[in-house]
Amino acid sequence: MKWMEFIKVRTTGAEDRLRALNFLNAVQNSPGEPGLMETKIYVHSSYIGDLSIAFYRDNDEPISMYSELALLVVNELKKMGFVHHSIWLEKGEGT
Numbered sequence: 001m002k003w004m005e006f007i008k009v010r011t012t013g014a015e016d017r018l019r020a021l022n023f024l025n026a027v028q029n030s031p032g033e034p035g036l037m038e039t040k041i042y043v044h045s046s047y048i049g050d051l052s053i054a055f056y057r058d059n060d061e062p063i064s065m066y067s068e069l070a071l072l073v074v075n076e077l078k079k080m081g082f083v084h085h086s087i088w089l090e091k092g093e094g095t
Helices: 014-028 068-077
Strands: 002-011 036-043 050-058 081-089
Touching: 002 014, 002 068, 014 036, 014 050, 014 068, 050 068, 068 081
Parallel strands: none
Antiparallel strands: 002 050, 002 081, 036 050
């Protein structure tokens, strides 16, 4: 099953934005975990303080639970701004 964990942070200052972006880059360049196919970072098109990271996965993990990696990322990003974390399923047979 293909699914994505999406984490968005809204920072309020230039220092927090830079800290968050550096942290997300470090996460993106760290070794993956089983089922993790790709990690991408996104920046908002008009609000400079919004950043996000997406973990693209292909495994049979229970989709009702967040991954350990994502929970670690969320806990760190909470120090830099407001955080939203969600799980999305790829549309396919049965969804």
